[in-house]
Amino acid sequence: MDKAKQIKQNYKEMVEKASPSSNMGVNCAWAFFVGGTICVIGQIITEVLKTYGYAKDDAAMMTTVILIFIGALLTGLNIYDNIGKYAGAGSIVPITGFSNSVVAPAMEYKKEGYILGMGARMFTVAGPVIVYGVISSVVVGIIYYFFK
């Protein structure tokens, strides 16, 4: 029975040895390329909007909205998850990934109804992002108010 204990103790190392690790070099190259490309598309949209007379901040906001739409559409067309398979963080971290994280559960849980399924589950992944984003911004606001 000592053997069982011994194996259990060494098990973490055994698992690490047996588990192939992802090819981080390739993953990072994909993430860099796809993430960078999405940002360039964002930059192009911003520049185009500016030529139509949008102010810098408004152009940035409009860009966000347009990218959210593109992310949502690509999710609906069953394309975004296939990009994510290669791009990893490259398609998770940009705002299009945020959009994907809202649309994917909304689509998946539609069958459980429009209110408790789609409505309630829409923010299962993205909800925490808004929760912690808002909380940290409020904390920053309080500190800024008292110490500015």
Place this chain on the structure above:
Amino acid sequence: MNKHLGKQTIRFDNPPVILASSSIVGPREGEGPLATYFDTIIEDELYGESTWEKAESKLIEKALEKVIEKANKTIDDVKYIISGDLLNQLTASTFGIRNFKVPFIGVYGACSTMAESLSVAAIIVEGGFADYVIASTSSHFCCAEKQFRSPLELGGQRPLTSTWTVTGSGAIFLAESGEGPKITYITTGKIVDFNIKDAMNMGAVMAPAAADTIINHFIDTERDENYYDLIVTGDLGKVGKELLLDILKQYNYDITSKYMDCGIEIFEADKQDTHSGGSGCGCGAVTLAGYILSEMGKGKWKKVLFVATGAMLSQVSLQQGESIPGIAHAVAIEN
């Protein structure tokens, strides 16, 4: 005569006979190396239904209909159906057999369910409580992703240690007597927890459980690896396989030459992008019902130890920081 041996094993003096088995699989499994062994390959994962869950129920229903047909019996001959699946409250089994009007015993053993349902069925038959009993199980990739992981359309990467849930259902028709391979022993597994918390590495979770059950089977039956032609696990995948063989070697059992894993057999990992292998209740079930039993019929193997492995994953306990317990049940099938 005492039928219970050692710690975990039951010997059947009148071994129940496997009269027939049936398997139905999804499109991806139908493109895999075992395709020719399956009775039915469905064309799309929805199987003409409106939800993934209904599709999985239909898989069970069709597998049961098929096995009854192949055994040349009618539904009225069947005294019990023992079935289970991965979905909450065993919905796939419950809805799948809703129309059969046959007494139902639901079992949950995560991906070890095929061996568990087969064990219960064998006990009922050998105990003389019923002449015909069906054991079955199912899993469905889309249902499992939705319940245990993330929505299908969510973009992301699956680590190389992860496995691919098999879409499929297998059913086995047991009888008191007749022609076919017999169930001679069962070794019921214990919960074995080696403190793994990585839900993307199920092979690592289940390998110690598989080793524990195999070792106890050998001790209880006074057999060893030389007795069997084939020792087959349910869904350890490549990672779990390596760990299992390693652990067993430390106990001085070397099963390498007899060993096979259903999860590795069912997919061509590199081509089909399934990483460590197939998994899910359906993985062991369709490989046993389709591939192994039909090859046993042809005489490729005579003595098989089928060890289905399960990771008792719960989203709740996992999020509460608990590790994932594993279990494995063994069924000795001999010609």
Place this chain on the structure above:
Amino acid sequence: MDYVNAFIVGGIICVIGQILLDKTQLMPARILVLFVTLGVILTALGIYEPIVNFAGAGATVPLPGFGYALAKGVINEVNTEGFMGVLTGGLKATAAGISAVIVFGYIIALIFNPKAKA
């Protein structure tokens, strides 16, 4: 030059995310939370603004940019509205994005259905 900067900075932020994904067992949702919070903090410390000025969309499109918008909104609103700005600034600045994601998400989910992975 704007495009090159956007590409490189955006790419680097994603690579940091990828390293976290591969090296830690953090789930994507946690990394997203981490990035947004980090964006808020870096903006408050005055570090993120120069990155935005340098990289444009390369810094605003990745999720720390969402944190940047939240923090900048709060700070601007506190300047103009006083203490109420603490509660209104963040969501006001990001309202377009959040409304867009809800509306587009809802419409798209109405139209399309999930498919089994190819």
